[in-house]
Amino acid sequence: MSSSKLKKNSAQTPTATRASASIAGKLSAWATTSNDGEDAAGSLPATTETISMKQLVAELAKQRAGLMDDVSHLIQExxxxxxxxxxxxxxxxxxxxxxxxATETIAGENYERLTTAETTIKALQAQNQTLKIGHVDPT
Known part of the structure; x- marks a missing residue:
C-alpha cells in the first residue's frame, strides 16, 4: 500500500480509534512476546513501546463496555x-x-339429552307393558 493511501486512510480514521488501535497493537505485541525475549530483570524488550497503566485501564474499560453492549444486543436478538x-x-x-x-359444553348437553331420552324410553316401556297386560287377544 502506498504512503498516500496510508495517509488517506489514517486521515479518515477517528483519533480515538487510531489511539485504541495503537494501544491494542501494543497489547498484542506485548502478549505475543515470549518469555525468551525478556531481559534478566523480567521487563519487556526495548523494542516494545511501553503502555501506561492509565492507557491500559482505559482500553480495558472501553473493551468491557463494548463487550457488555455486544452481549446485551445478542441477548435481545x-x-x-x-x-x-x-x-x-x-x-x-x-x-x-x-x-x-366447547367440547365439554356439547358433551354436557348430550349427556342431559341422553338422560332425558332414557327416562322417556323407560316411561314408554312401562306404559307399553301396562297396555299389553290390559289388552285381550280377540282370537
Missing part, C-alpha cells in the same frame, strides 16, 4: 424468536382451550 414462539404457543393453547370448553 436471541430473545426475539423465543418471544415469537411463546406468543404462537399462547395462541395455540388459547385455541385448544376454547375448543375444549
Amino acid at each position: 436471541s430473545l426475539k424468536p423465543l418471544e415469537t414462539a411463546v406468543g404462537a404457543l399462547r395462541d395455540t393453547v388459547g385455541s385448544f382451550q376454547a375448543r375444549l370448553v
Whole structure:
C-alpha cells in the first residue's frame, strides 16, 4: 500500500480509534512476546513501546463496555424468536382451550339429552307393558 493511501486512510480514521488501535497493537505485541525475549530483570524488550497503566485501564474499560453492549444486543436478538414462539404457543393453547370448553359444553348437553331420552324410553316401556297386560287377544 502506498504512503498516500496510508495517509488517506489514517486521515479518515477517528483519533480515538487510531489511539485504541495503537494501544491494542501494543497489547498484542506485548502478549505475543515470549518469555525468551525478556531481559534478566523480567521487563519487556526495548523494542516494545511501553503502555501506561492509565492507557491500559482505559482500553480495558472501553473493551468491557463494548463487550457488555455486544452481549446485551445478542441477548435481545436471541430473545426475539423465543418471544415469537411463546406468543404462537399462547395462541395455540388459547385455541385448544376454547375448543375444549366447547367440547365439554356439547358433551354436557348430550349427556342431559341422553338422560332425558332414557327416562322417556323407560316411561314408554312401562306404559307399553301396562297396555299389553290390559289388552285381550280377540282370537
